[in-house]
Amino acid sequence: MAKIADQYLLVHPWKIIEEGFHADRSRVSESLFSLANEHQGVRGFFDEGYSGESLVGVYLNGIYEERFNEAMAYKGISNRLCFMVNTVNWLYTHLELDGETLDLAKSRFSNFQRELDFRSGELRRELVWETSLGKKLHLVFLRLLSMETRELAYQQIYMTPLNFSGKLTLTLGLDFSIPHRMFEQNFWNCVRREAGAILGVSKTIRHRVFAGMKVDAEAKQTPIEAEKFAGVRLDVDLVEGQETTVSKTVIVHSDRDPQQALDAAWEQGNYQLHAYASTQTYAEVLEQNRMYWEDFWAKSDITIDGDPDTQQGIRFCIFQMQQTYRGVIAGANIGAKGLTGEAYNGNAFWDTETYCLPFYLFSNPLAAKSLIDFRYRTLPQALARAKDLDCEGACYPVATIDGTESCTLWQHASLQFQPTTAVAYAIWHYVNVTGDTDFLKAEGAQMLIEICRFLASRGQWSATGKFGYYAVMGPDEFQMMVNNNAYTNYMAKRTFEFTL
Numbered sequence: 055m056a057k058i059a060d061q062y063l064l065v066h067p068w069k070i071i072e073e074g075f076h077a078d079r080s081r082v083s084e085s086l087f088s089l090a091n092e093h094q095g096v097r098g099f100f101d102e103g104y105s106g107e108s109l110v111g112v113y114l115n116g117i118y119e120e121r122f123n124e125a126m127a128y129k130g131i132s133n134r135l136c137f138m139v140n141t142v143n144w145l146y147t148h149l150e151l152d153g154e155t156l157d158l159a160k161s162r163f164s165n166f167q168r169e170l171d172f173r174s175g176e177l178r179r180e181l182v183w184e185t186s187l188g189k190k191l192h193l194v195f196l197r198l199l200s201m202e203t204r205e206l207a208y209q210q211i212y213m214t215p216l217n218f219s220g221k222l223t224l225t226l227g228l229d230f231s232i233p234h235r236m237f238e239q240n241f242w243n244c245v246r247r248e249a250g251a252i253l254g255v256s257k258t259i260r261h262r263v264f265a266g267m268k269v270d271a272e273a274k275q276t277p278i279e280a281e282k283f284a285g286v287r288l289d290v291d292l293v294e295g296q297e298t299t300v301s302k303t304v305i306v307h308s309d310r311d312p313q314q315a316l317d318a319a320w321e322q323g324n325y326q327l328h329a330y331a332s333t334q335t336y337a338e339v340l341e342q343n344r345m346y347w348e349d350f351w352a353k354s355d356i357t358i359d360g361d362p363d364t365q366q367g368i369r370f371c372i373f374q375m376q377q378t379y380r381g382v383i384a385g386a387n388i389g390a391k392g393l394t395g396e397a398y399n400g401n402a403f404w405d406t407e408t409y410c411l412p413f414y415l416f417s418n419p420l421a422a423k424s425l426i427d428f429r430y431r432t433l434p435q436a437l438a439r440a441k442d443l444d445c446e447g448a449c450y451p452v453a454t455i456d457g458t459e460s461c462t463l464w465q466h467a468s469l470q471f472q473p474t475t476a477v478a479y480a481i482w483h484y485v486n487v488t489g490d491t492d493f494l495k496a497e498g499a500q501m502l503i504e505i506c507r508f509l510a511s512r513g514q515w516s517a518t519g520k521f522g523y524y525a526v527m528g529p530d531e532f533q534m535m536v537n538n539n540a541y542t543n544y545m546a547k548r549t550f551e552f553t554l
Contacts, residue, residue, distance in 0.1 A: 065362050070370060071169040075158060075181075080107045087170050088394040089177055089197065090377035092386060093204035094141075094306055095393020098168075098177060101147040101195050101209065106159035110232050112141050113393045113400065115386045116310045117261045118455045119234075119241045123462055130442045130468050132459040138389060138400020139241050139256060140234040142265045144304045145197065145209055146285065148225040154185050156193075162186075172373040173351065174344045175199060182216070190216040191292070200339050201346040204382065205326055208336045209302040215292045222292055226302055227278065227285020228265040230254045236396045242282060246320055249277040251327065252284040253320050260312040264305070264323025268331035271300040303331040310385075350376060354417045375413055381421030387428045387455075401453035401460050402428075404473040404529075407480035415487045423493070426484055429477045430497045432457025433504065436474075440508045443468060447507025450474045465534045469527040471512065475545035478505050482552050502553040509546045 062079060063086070064071040070086060087098025097111040119139040126133060149156040158166075161183060168179035180194040194212035213222065230242045230252060242254040242263075251266035265284075269275060273288040292298060307323040354372060358365040378392035388406050390398035406425055414422035429436075429450065435457035436448035442459075443449055450473045451459035452466050461467040481498045485491065513523050523546065528539035 061363075065366055066169075067362065067365050068172050068369065069169050070366070071167065073167050075163075075166040077106055077159070080104070081109055083168075084109060084111075085391075085394045087168060087177055088377075088392075089170075089175060089199050090374075090393040091175075091199040091201050091204050092378065092380055092382050092393075094199065094207070095378070096145070096197070096199065096207075097394060098170075099145075100158060100179075101145045101197070101211070102149050102156045103147070104159055105157050109235050109395060110140075110143055111235070111395060112143055112145075112232075112306075113138050114141055114263065114306070114308055115383055115393060116455070117141060117256070117263060117308060118400065119256055119258050119261075121237070126464075128464070130444070131464045132442075132462050132467055134458065134460065135399065135462055136401070136455040136458065136460040137234075137236065138393075138396070138455065139261075140232055140396070141230070141242070141263055142252070142254060142306065143229040143232050144207060144265055144267065144306060146225075146227040146229040146283075147209075147211070148223075149183075149193075150223040150225075151183075151185055151189065151191065151220070152187055154187075156183055165192075172369050173347050174340060175201065175347065175377070176340060176343070189218045189220070191222075192216055196336070198336065198340060198343065200343065202339075202342050203330060203334075205305050205307045206330050206334070206339065207304040207306060208339060209304065210336055211300045212297055213290070213292060213300070214297045215294050217294065218292075219294045220292055222290045224271075224273075224288040224290050224300060225278065225285060226267070226269055226288070226300070227283055228252050228267055228304075229285075230265075230282035231280075234396065236399070240282075244282045245316055247279050247284045250284060250286065251320075251324060252282075253316065253323070254282070255316070261310065262308055262312070262314050262316065262319035264307045264319055266305045266307075266323055266327035266331075268303045268327065269300065270303075272298070273300075301336055303334075303336075305330065310383075372413075375410070379410075379414075379421065379425075381414070381418060381424040384424070385428060385431055387425065389455075398453070399455075399460065401455055403453055404476040407473075407476035411480050411483065415484060419484075419488050422484055423488075423490070426477075426480050426493075427497070428457075429480070430501060433501060437504060440504075440511075443512070445508050446511040447509070448474070448501065448504035449508045449512075450477050450505075465527060466531070469525065469534060470529070470531070471509070471523070471526060471542055472529045472545065474505055474508060475542075475549050478502055478549040478552065479545065482548075499553075502549070506550055506553050509549060513546065 084098040123133040166181040192214040196210040198208040200206035246253040275286040305327040387402040389400040440449040453461040522538040
């Protein structure tokens, strides 16, 4: 039976739009309405919080933690799991009116709409909140990640009382206390806090992440601090029919160096906060983003006539690819869910070389080369993994963030070799498209030779004199301990031929 999409978003050539809140799809929508700029990714969760089904998630590319399973007595089985860790919720917002808190799981509201614009990267959400006393407040929430200055992020809130005047209490902050949902545990210690700034250190790897904010509002601001929180409370005077705007400029900075001195991490973050928060407005960065995306779409757009659903779909996919990765962070890769959530632990799989790389090859060859450079940087880990399997050469991991094997299931990590042949395929594809023979003769040749050494040592000769692979799992992942899997054999053969 053919699968039919259960469509709940409006069709638009350049946006995804939700009219009316679909609470039964809240977490799906949070993924769809996510923002990213390669440095960080922010799920489309509600700024003000939501007691219904939600995953509050802000993830930084390359910022990860680790957990160890019980060590196995059998050689070659990995017990170390690396995962992209939830970081700081810089969108923390709490709205209170007459002692009542806005929570769309409990509050009465109407005219809900949110939309994500592929031509600017701006996420907009609006609604009318009606309190138990009948007061109606029109709210517009905007958020934006700068594509030019990757550490820079913005939040804006517009508030218009429709039938009253009065005081609203608004709390804005930087919250490191969010648990990592996969393990229901928080992985951060906050070692320094000041008004509007906080420095977190991850508990095991000890990554440093600085978050700082500047709030612009015509209201009294009272600093608030907790163990893992830095923020301000605003007493906002609302006048019926008049719009009030509150803007928050945020810097989320990390050098991705667990050895960095804490003072240096703080000083670098504070420098960026003062350099950008006072000099660039939301409107200015929005215009910069529009120019960035206009240039990008002029080079990379795919137009489809007569099929508006597919047109929207292909642009959404291209937009998410470009948000997730564009080659600006050295050593970055593409996790299975990008920067939108915790499934697959943020690990990169062979999908990078087989499915993602072709997009960049034809739209951004430098970014494509950076993806292959990740495999070159992590060649030492691949060499070590081959030794774990009693083989020679280099065996690339099934799942990884830092180049080590992060898949703790032996039937995948020890039997699947399509990640290794995928690296050879990526080199072949890159060289054939770009003609970069200098890369092929240097880094490319090193990887290919070590890959071939692994493939030669892992394969066996049959009694009839034919070479192949025994006790493997092919890319369909449905059958284990397979002899002469067609894909594995074919890709190994092509890798040998290309290298020779």
